[in-house]
Amino acid sequence: MSVAFSHFAAELTVETAFTVLARARQLKAQGKDVVELEIGDSPFNTTHSAIEAGIAAIRDNQTHYCPSLGLPEFRAAAARMVSDEFGIPATAENVVVGPGAKIFEQYFCEAFLEPNDGVLVFSPYFPTYPPNILRRQGRIVLCPLRQENAFRPDLEVVERFLRDDPQPKAIFLNTPHNPTGGVALAEDLDRLAELIRGRNVAVFSDEPYCHMVWQGRHESIASRPGMLDQCLAAFTFSKSYSMSGWRLGFAVSSPAVVEVIGKMINTTLSCTPPMIQLAGKAAIEHDANERDCTMQSFREKVELLTRGLNEIDGFHCLDPAATFYVFPNVKPLCNRFGITSHGLALYLLEGADDQFGIACLGGECFGEAGLGFLRFSCAEPNERLQQALGFIPEALARTDRIQQFLEHHPEYRLREPL
Numbered sequence: 466m467s468v469a470f471s472h473f474a475a476e477l478t479v480e481t482a483f484t485v486l487a488r489a490r491q492l493k494a495q496g497k498d499v500v501e502l503e504i505g506d507s508p509f510n511t512t513h514s515a516i517e518a519g520i521a522a523i524r525d526n527q528t529h530y531c532p533s534l535g536l537p538e539f540r541a542a543a544a545r546m547v548s549d550e551f552g553i554p555a556t557a558e559n560v561v562v563g564p565g566a567k568i569f570e571q572y573f574c575e576a577f578l579e580p581n582d583g584v585l586v587f588s589p590y591f592p593t594y595p596p597n598i599l600r601r602q603g604r605i606v607l608c609p610l611r612q613e614n615a616f617r618p619d620l621e622v623v624e625r626f627l628r629d630d631p632q633p634k635a636i637f638l639n640t641p642h643n644p645t646g647g648v649a650l651a652e653d654l655d656r657l658a659e660l661i662r663g664r665n666v667a668v669f670s671d672e673p674y675c676h677m678v679w680q681g682r683h684e685s686i687a688s689r690p691g692m693l694d695q696c697l698a699a700f701t702f703s704k705s706y707s708m709s710g711w712r713l714g715f716a717v718s719s720p721a722v723v724e725v726i727g728k729m730i731n732t733t734l735s736c737t738p739p740m741i742q743l744a745g746k747a748a749i750e751h752d753a754n755e756r757d758c759t760m761q762s763f764r765e766k767v768e769l770l771t772r773g774l775n776e777i778d779g780f781h782c783l784d785p786a787a788t789f790y791v792f793p794n795v796k797p798l799c800n801r802f803g804i805t806s807h808g809l810a811l812y813l814l815e816g817a818d819d820q821f822g823i824a825c826l827g828g829e830c831f832g833e834a835g836l837g838f839l840r841f842s843c844a845e846p847n848e849r850l851q852q853a854l855g856f857i858p859e860a861l862a863r864t865d866r867i868q869q870f871l872e873h874h875p876e877y878r879l880r881e882p883l
Contacts, residue, residue: 473599480592481807481830489814489824499814500853502841503824505643505790507707509762511744512755515706518747522740531739533731534723535562535715539742542749543715547700551675552688553717559693561723562737563730564712566673566701570597572716572726573635573669573697578603582634585626587618589644589831589838591671594637606630609834612794615783616647620656627660635667638686641674641787644831644840646767648787651684658689670698673714676705676756678787679764687717694719697726704789705756706748713737713745763789766843766850773854774841779861789843792828796837796883802867805829806837808877816870817860823853837883 485503493499510516522528534540540557547553563569570593578584580602586594588607598605608622618638627633638657640649649657661668668686675683687698697718703709716726730736748756767785774780774791779798782791799806807827814822825842828835843850860866871878 476599477596478592482826485810485814485824485826489822492815492822497822498820499822499824500845500849500856501824502843502845502850502853503826504844505704505842506709506844507704507759508844508846509707509759511708511711512706512748512752512759514751515702515708515711515744515748519711519740519744522743527739527743529739531736531742533734533736534727535560535737536739536742536746539746540715542746543700544717546749547685547687547698547717551683551685553685553698554688554693555717558720559717559723560715561718561726561730562713562715562742564714564734564737564741565703566671566699566714566716567593568734569697569699569714569716569726570594570669570671571600572729573667574598574601574603575729576697576722576725577635577667579634582632583626583630584635584637585623585633586637587639587642588833589828589835590637591639591643592831598637603635604632607832607834610642610645610647612645612781612783615786616642616645616792618649618653618657620653620660623657623660627664627666633664633666635669636661637669637671639671641672641678641683643674643788644790644826644828644835644838645792646783646786646788646790648678648680649684650681654684654686654689658686658692661695662691664695666695668692668696670696672698673701673704674788675700676760677763677789679767680784680786693717697722702745702748705760706745706752707759708745708748711741711744713741763843766847767791769847770841770843770850770854773850774857777854777857777861791841791843792838793841794837795839798861799837799879800882802864803879804867804871805877805879806835806839808871808874808879810839811874811877812867812870813857813860816866816873817863818856821856823856823860
């Protein structure tokens with residue numbers, strides 16, 4: 466007989482973007498033309514210095530173990546970057562290195578949570594937050610982000626959580642925000658820091674889109690006085706330097722927190738490959754101009770897609786504030802066709818046309834507060850974005866195909882109006 470899985474393993478949820486990616490690639494392999502706007506990956510090449518330094522590191526045999534906390538020279542370079550660019554008072558001892566930013570969700574929860582601790586999560590949320598919280602049997606408390614408030618965090622809800630929850634212990638903060646593109650303003654972070662300062666409450670500050678702020682500049686709660694003692698701020702090279710496949714990120718916190726997370730890396734990953742870190746160091750030190758040019762190209766894509774979607778009946782997008790996602794409200798369309806938002810997304814991929822499709826995600830892939838929204842990534846050439854914009858009205862006009870899709874997939878029928 467097979468051994469039974471744990472309850473956690475049996476109930477584990479995943480990031481839907483990769484599920485839709487797999488389906489899109491399957492359809493493409495069968496000959497269908499698919500515009501892939503589902504995955505949050507960069508369509509651009511890794512920056513030049515990172516590539517050259519990575520190749521040189523392999524040739525120099527930088528292919529063995531290194532300290533679990535990371536190479537000292539990489540940690541120093543990362544500290545200089547967040548200090549110079551975001552005002553975080555960091556030195557090398559405040560930095561710990563990992564394979565991307567996502568792993569630090571797990572380490573944060575292992576470092577701070579006990580069973581039944583309350584964790585405030587703003588919703589819609591990045592879909593790997595709940596599994597990592599549930600690993601430690603934390604108790605998730607959701608706070609909705611609203612389009613009418615530009616998807617900024619509601620500080621009154623934070624205050625109630627801290628006052629009324631029986632065991633408030635942690636807050637998951639993602640700014641700039643995936644999937645909405647919302648940004649927590651300086652005054653939001655100032656107020657949040659005031660609310661938690663001196664309490665036994667930790668903040669996971671998820672900052673992968675720190676170089677993708679289109680209105681104003683990026684602000685980090687880790688830059689506020691005293692917050693390094695109560696915050697773990699996670700950064701990645703996947704977006705800024707188009708290094709998603711290299712798997713490189715780092716987190717910034719107090720030396721005490723960094724030491725604890727270093728032990729977790731020691732007992733799980735051992736270390737992040739040194740040649741990858743040397744590529745990242747070169748990116749930090751030499752590729753800022755190339756990075757910023759790429760960010761401008763992303764901004765143009767977001768603006769193109771936002772303008773185009775707002776011209777389609779039933780779509781409503783905010784002006785782009787950050788990230789390379791567009792998060793339109795499509796509740797009128799869901800109500801009109803009796804289809805969930807993720808059902809609408811899959812209809813655009815699978816059901817609207819036999820030869821052409823668009824891969825995107827329903828907002829509910831990011832929690833119940835995302836119902837009635839779609840998330841489009843801008844990770845395709847501009848002409849492909851234009852193709853997608855031209856196709857959507859045609860797909861929505863094919864009401865017979867929408868009904869056929871729902872007949873074959875009744876799980877996507879809308880049960881009640883949004």
